[in-house]
Amino acid sequence: MIKQFLNDPTLLLNAVGEGIYGFDLSGNAVFINPAAERMTGWQAAELLGKKIHQYHHHSHADGRPYPADECQIYCTMFDGKHRHVKDEVFWRKDGSNFPVEYTSTPVYKNDQLIGAVAIFRDVSKQHQTEHALRQALTQVKDLSEQLKDENNYLIAQLNEDWQDSGLVGHSHIFQNMLEQIKLVAQTTSTVLILGENGTGKELVARNLHRLSERSNQSFIKVNCAAFTPSLLESELFGHEKGAFTGANERRKGRFELADKGTLFLDEIGELPPEAQSKLLRVLQEHEFERVGSSHTIKVDIRIVAATNRDLWQMVQQGAFRMDLYYRLNVFPIKVPALKERKEDIPLLCTNLIAQLNKRLGKQLKGLSKKAISQLQAYDWPGNIRELQNVLEREAILSKQPILHLSQPLSMPPNTAFNISLTLDEAQKSHIVSVLELSNWKISGAHGAATKLGLHESTLRSKMRKLGIERDS
Numbered sequence: 001m002i003k004q005f006l007n008d009p010t011l012l013l014n015a016v017g018e019g020i021y022g023f024d025l026s027g028n029a030v031f032i033n034p035a036a037e038r039m040t041g042w043q044a045a046e047l048l049g050k051k052i053h054q055y056h057h058h059s060h061a062d063g064r065p066y067p068a069d070e071c072q073i074y075c076t077m078f079d080g081k082h083r084h085v086k087d088e089v090f091w092r093k094d095g096s097n098f099p100v101e102y103t104s105t106p107v108y109k110n111d112q113l114i115g116a117v118a119i120f121r122d123v124s125k126q127h128q129t130e131h132a133l134r135q136a137l138t139q140v141k142d143l144s145e146q147l148k149d150e151n152n153y154l155i156a157q158l159n160e161d162w163q164d165s166g167l168v169g170h171s172h173i174f175q176n177m178l179e180q181i182k183l184v185a186q187t188t189s190t191v192l193i194l195g196e197n198g199t200g201k202e203l204v205a206r207n208l209h210r211l212s213e214r215s216n217q218s219f220i221k222v223n224c225a226a227f228t229p230s231l232l233e234s235e236l237f238g239h240e241k242g243a244f245t246g247a248n249e250r251r252k253g254r255f256e257l258a259d260k261g262t263l264f265l266d267e268i269g270e271l272p273p274e275a276q277s278k279l280l281r282v283l284q285e286h287e288f289e290r291v292g293s294s295h296t297i298k299v300d301i302r303i304v305a306a307t308n309r310d311l312w313q314m315v316q317q318g319a320f321r322m323d324l325y326y327r328l329n330v331f332p333i334k335v336p337a338l339k340e341r342k343e344d345i346p347l348l349c350t351n352l353i354a355q356l357n358k359r360l361g362k363q364l365k366g367l368s369k370k371a372i373s374q375l376q377a378y379d380w381p382g383n384i385r386e387l388q389n390v391l392e393r394e395a396i397l398s399k400q401p402i403l404h405l406s407q408p409l410s411m412p413p414n415t416a417f418n419i420s421l422t423l424d425e426a427q428k429s430h431i432v433s434v435l436e437l438s439n440w441k442i443s444g445a446h447g448a449a450t451k452l453g454l455h456e457s458t459l460r461s462k463m464r465k466l467g468i469e470r471d472s
């Protein structure tokens with residue numbers, strides 16, 4: 001048996017799965033095995049004695065000619081050096097090509113170079129697998145990016161001390177508003193919610209979403225006053241990696257996250273001009289581009305916007321685009337100020353005290369009659385948010401189950417004169433009070449900076465210095 005193979009070594013060469021070519025020193029084929037025939041479609045009889053390079057190594061993969069004197073196999077025949085080559089192609093008889101990986105080894109007889117042997121493999125399958133792997137990796141990366149975006153957003157939402165309260169009030173004016181919410185919730189029309197700070201605009205927006213057909217999809221909120229103009233654009237529309245300094249990764253904007261759901265644009269009056277034009281385009285054409293990208297993204301979102309500003313006056317002053325105003329003002333809902341529905345105060349208090357009991361672990365029963373009359377005699381510039389704060393303060397101070405008012409309503413406790421405070425403490429206390437009254441809005445005409453007569457950046461640096469954060 002062994003003898004049989006020794007007598008005819010080509011039996012072994014014919015059995016291997018790799019293609020084998022033998023060359024003499026002139027580059028002519030002297031041996032071709034069946035695997036090479038199968039891969040190239042050229043029969044041995046057609047190529048033996050011929051320069052193989054001209055048949056299936058004549059061009060590179062991109063079609064550029066591959067001169068014979070650069071051919072790595074021929075080079076071995078000149079310098080007698082072994083070579084391992086990747087990223088080349090061989091051409092088939094039918095004119096197609098396939099990627100190959102090959103070795104070119106010199107053949108010596110009595111120390112004399114007499115030719116070379118090339119052993120090659122078709123690596124198309126390997127390339128396909130690599131390509132599929134690369135695609136799968138990109139998909140995984142995209143998905144994990146999306147999950148990260150959504151997760152960040154959800155965490156931010158959870159941290160957002162959103163209280164589990166419904167819209168409470170039985171006054172005529174409030175019931176009218178509830179009726180409007182129910183009607184417009186069924187449609188996809190853009191809604192503009194108007195009302196003073198702390199009246200419950202956000203609560204209205206969330207209820208609109210809850211009652212709509214989109215309730216199973218996301219409700220995404222953006223406070224347009226909380227970002228600088230350039231950050232706001234990237235927050236709304238997202239950005240590509242490297243779109244600006246600090247954009248280390250690609251990030252989806254709130255418009256993309258809200259696709260199929262509702263996007264709540266709070267403080268819409270603070271939207272800078274550039275973002276106003278982009279928003280107009282989304283409202284008209286449902287499309288936009290991420291910052292730093294030319295790729296157009298289509299979305300299906302319902303816009304609900306809110307403001308405490310007189311948008312029409314802003315239009316007349318040139319601070320808000322008129323076309324955007326009309327696009328937003330399709331269905332305006334006016335949330336009444338608390339002073340317009342004082343008859344709702346007792347019911348609101350019952351509701352808010354129940355929430356406080358849960359949150360503070362108290363067992364308060366309600367308010368004294370005198371306290372209710374005091375609350376109804378007051379004008380509530382800070383609306384329900386101010387009412388919440390007053391009740392929370394009294395709930396903390398109270399040792400009895402029935403609450404009384406321990407301080408006059410017209411003087412916010414934080415600004416009360418307190419001689420024991422250092423200058424820094426007094427500043428901190430005053431800044432926090434003004435921030436609370438401004439719903440922690442820093443910039444804009446109604447922001448804390450304007451109220452304090454400071455530049456926005458001065459206020460931010462003072463806040464940093466005094467350690468003022470929203471939860472403090």
Ligand SMILES: Nc1ncnc2c1ncn2[C@@H]1O[C@H](COP(=O)(O)OP(=O)(O)OP(=O)(O)O)[C@@H](O)[C@H]1O
Pocket residue numbers: 163165166167168169195196197198199200201202203204266308348351384385388438439
């Ligand atoms: N009808 C209501 N019944 C009970 N609680 C309410 C009602 N309306 C608002 N609230 C509560 O009052 C607080 C302020 O409401 P919300 O944040 O919706 O006001 P807003 O008008 O959006 O305020 P801003 O303009 O300052 O952002 C919230 O804690 C909310 O739960």
